[in-house]
Amino acid sequence: VELGDAPEAFIADLLKSGAEALTPTAETDANGLSILAYPTGYHQQANGAVILWRDSVVGAWNEDDSGLMKEVSDQIGIAIEQVASHENLELLSTTDPLTKLLNRRTFQQRLDDRLAKAGEGGALIYVDLDNFKLVNDNLGHQMGDKVLLDVAEMLHAAAGKQDMPARLGGDEFVIWFNSADRQAAAKKAEELLKAAGSLAQYAVDENRKVGMSIGIACIDGQPHAPSENAESLVARADEAMYEIKHGGKNAYAFAKDPEESGDLSDGH
Template identity: 40%
Template sequence: MRSPQPTSDDHDRLQLAVEAAGLDLWENDLVAGTVTHPATRTFIELGYSLEEVGNSLNFWLDIVHPEDRPAIDTALVAYREGRADNYRSEFRLLGKDGEWVWYANYGKVMRGAKESGMHRFIGVTFNINDRKQREEELARINRLLSLQNQQLDQMNNHLEKLSTTDPLTKLYNRRAVNERLHRLVSGEGAASGLLFVDLDNFKKTNDLYGHDVGDILLCQVAQRLQSCIDSNDMIARFGGDEFVLLIRAPENDRRPLRQYLESVCQLVLSVLAQPYVIGDLLVYSYGSIGAACFPEDGWSVDELTKRADIALYCAKKQGRNLYRFFEPSMEVALQQQDSIEKELRAALKSRQLELLYQIQVDRELKPIGVEALLRWHHPGCSARWNFCPMPWPAT
């Protein structure tokens, strides 16, 4: 029993439904290679008359954008080989006014009666130009956002580098050292040495030759210090003429950490003591080093930096061009000196100091001069006489 054949009313109703949906119905004869029913609405939108379109597929192929032809061919092959349930493609067609307009095609082969051997390729075309324009605008915005994000990342990286880099020497700065030290004491690092390196009499160089020469000297010092450490170690400028080295003993070096650090200190002092050629000047500068070891000398960043600084103070006080490792007695001595200075200032206000004069005589006991003595009447304590140096520099 044959299925009822569609009537002209059925075709009209289908055409009405398709047009109401904004679709343009078309039909091609694959055997003859002709257009049985052209996509009339589409070609009218593009400005072509039906006479120009004709019934050949060549006209449609001629106005397809060259860049879209491969995608159409791929879709047709996928459908013909059974890898797709129907034919779908999107492409641009050239309007009579020279503008390219986006369309989409959905189609399927409908087989006719066996005796006719006819293959009907039926589908719909519809305008997707607005959607494509929105997609292209969105893609443009996304590309712009992506570019801006890349620029923002570059700026952030640049700012991060600036925030951790000394602008003069291009070494790390105080912030970078503190961040590395925080990681070290939090358990992410092995035993290490913290060296504070300070140039001796740097102010004198600035005063004699000017700050430009001083800046060049600091840059040359930075280069020399870099030659003294391994690539895994850290070197930074803490500020002024003070540099910091954070050093870990190499894995292939079996010496104790302190012994290895002593060799580094000796090398640093030797390198810094070499003359500096700055223009026509030959400048000499030396360094002093204070060292503290992690974890022996402290488990916090504040402890380590304070104790390395104390060791540096002692190295300078003991003659400069020296290195000293932190010892607990250094901190005790500084605390005692600080306590004495504070109490002496209080003694001045409370009149605990008495000025005495003692005659100086020669071998024949003849008076030759007078020396002044300052007696401190400290309440309840006679042990204050155990200090000899001046508690603060004379002016």
């Protein structure tokens, strides 16, 4: 494999599982580069690679270089394993184990951090599944988990790079749409309701299909009261969602602003 401008192929060739892959590689490629490579590993499993290259005019790598590379790569393999273990622990502590969405605590912490930034605005969409309990009670929790995974996929599909989908618990989900106004939030809610039409396949009762009730709370990014944090946004969106839940389901509504009173603005 030639290093050239794309070392990925060279690295991929080195990263073969098993102890037999843990041997140094020294060669000169077509571009005249002298390459010395050694996979890093942990417990006889490759987990990375160290690659050095230089112009062959300087001279090819020798056995002493290879010996030093082995010692270095052994230490780097251990370090890579430690980093991977740390990242795995962090993933377990910040995400929901079933859906891999952010969990409630992490979502609220990260949203509070964003709201603390000047000018940070957007829309929080709160999703509660309709008739989900019927699935668990009649088809079992395994089928219920499948429904939750389908919903998580819908949220991932709706979210952009700056957005945050999360599972609050049970059949309750949220998405923070960064910088979204009411019009954009309404469009996202309509897209979710359209996607949720596929959940009808899990219906136990044709008159009580699985669907979504959605509440939306917006914040315009202007200086806002300290009380308007992640918890209060979730609470406002939750209140709007319950208006839909008690009024026919499978629709969305906007929550009133904290300082406002009056009826909620419904959507379909």
